[in-house]
Amino acid sequence: MFETLKAQPADKILSLMAAYRADPRDTKVDLGVGVYKDASGNTPVMRAVKEAERRIVADQTTKAYTGLAGDPAFADAMIDLVLADTVQRDRIAAIATPGGTGAIRQALELIRIASPDATVWLSNPTWPNHPSIIKFLGMKMQEYRYFNDSTRGVDFDGLIADLGTVAPGDVVLLHGCCHNPTGANPTADQWDQIIAVIKDRGAVPLVDIAYQGFGDGLQDDAAATRKVAAAFDNVLIAASCSKNFGIYRERTGILMGIAREAEEAKLTQANLNFLNRQNYSFPPDHGARVVSTILTDPALRADWEAELEETRNTMLALRQQLADELRQRANDDRFDFVAQHRGMFSRIGASPAEVETMRDKNGIYMVGDSRMNIAGLNADTVPLLAQAIVDAGV
Ligand code: LMR
Numbered sequence: 068m069f070e071t072l073k074a075q076p077a078d079k080i081l082s083l084m085a086a087y088r089a090d091p092r093d094t095k096v097d098l099g100v101g102v103y104k105d106a107s108g109n110t111p112v113m114r115a116v117k118e119a120e121r122r123i124v125a126d127q128t129t130k131a132y133t134g135l136a137g138d139p140a141f142a143d144a145m146i147d148l149v150l151a152d153t154v155q156r157d158r159i160a161a162i163a164t165p166g167g168t169g170a171i172r173q174a175l176e177l178i179r180i181a182s183p184d185a186t187v188w189l190s191n192p193t194w195p196n197h198p199s200i201i202k203f204l205g206m207k208m209q210e211y212r213y214f215n216d217s218t219r220g221v222d223f224d225g226l227i228a229d230l231g232t233v234a235p236g237d238v239v240l241l242h243g244c245c246h247n248p249t250g251a252n253p254t255a256d257q258w259d260q261i262i263a264v265i266k267d268r269g270a271v272p273l274v275d276i277a278y279q280g281f282g283d284g285l286q287d288d289a290a291a292t293r294k295v296a297a298a299f300d301n302v303l304i305a306a307s308c309s310k311n312f313g314i315y316r317e318r319t320g321i322l323m324g325i326a327r328e329a330e331e332a333k334l335t336q337a338n339l340n341f342l343n344r345q346n347y348s349f350p351p352d353h354g355a356r357v358v359s360t361i362l363t364d365p366a367l368r369a370d371w372e373a374e375l376e377e378t379r380n381t382m383l384a385l386r387q388q389l390a391d392e393l394r395q396r397a398n399d400d401r402f403d404f405v406a407q408h409r410g411m412f413s414r415i416g417a418s419p420a421e422v423e424t425m426r427d428k429n430g431i432y433m434v435g436d437s438r439m440n441i442a443g444l445n446a447d448t449v450p451l452l453a454q455a456i457v458d459a460g461v
Contacts, residue, residue: 080195094451099434103378107445110313137349138355150289154325175206178303192248212225215251219414223257240275243288243289243306250410258290272303276304281311285372321355389449392449
């Protein structure tokens, strides 16, 4: 049977991870996969996570199954973190999922059940796994313009023009904050216009929020998602805990489905539970329990927020340092956007050949579309990167 299998397309981000590992140079710099690293290159377990895990290990009396939707305390805590009190709780269905990717997958499967012919609109560019999963599920997709290659900001006119052609019932995938891969994000005013055009077209938003707390802070980063949630009858929100809790390998995420009213939410909940059951039965619990333990304990939560804030400020300082170094070395301000971008990533605007040159000559690993993980830098590697960018002729 297996002889019929064909090779699958390699994931660009994950193959870069492997190439980096295989490079023997000790001067190499990993700006690939979106994992936070401190100045010494470690991805630390956050203090609050360690403490929550200690308590769970000490106090947990059973490993029996949770519900199909996961632990309700996790859903409540995450709904509060992402949406605060924007939407009445009885309008929200939610399932715990294996990571943000699991939430995206379940969201798409729900869309496919509810509206098999809907086209899913993706920003161009977007996280490569978005189109990959949509294609795998046999769903329709289209792209809307998003990035202005010359300013390295949002191509807002292009975005609004393209969203203006979306058909009623189509789905528009939006990055709630910290756009991956570009780092360029709409302003608050622009979000209002994006919401207005999607509403006007009668489309449904699917928000992917994987970096809450990595951009402008926990509340500010949720502002656009909350606006979207407040504006529509139906919204899907896929949230990840991988980055902001640093629990990547625990696979902790949540899918929220906002319904028109409580009855519709019950039906949505039943469909989401069904999808969990079909795909993996009960969702993983450990990471979810760590998250709800932290979010519901005021002292742990304060400590988590403080550490997340340090992480965010570290990335902002690296952005500023890189923008300053580039300004000095390139002798102009064309790279100032690096300091304006938010989240882990910036698309620097290098061609694939320039990206390759930096990899071969300097051991700098960024994704082929020139997405850099800012958190892969430290104060010592920033000047090396700046020089490599200038030398490559970007
Ligand atoms: C990334 O974009 O690097 C992260 O979301 C990790 C991944 O799974 O691709």
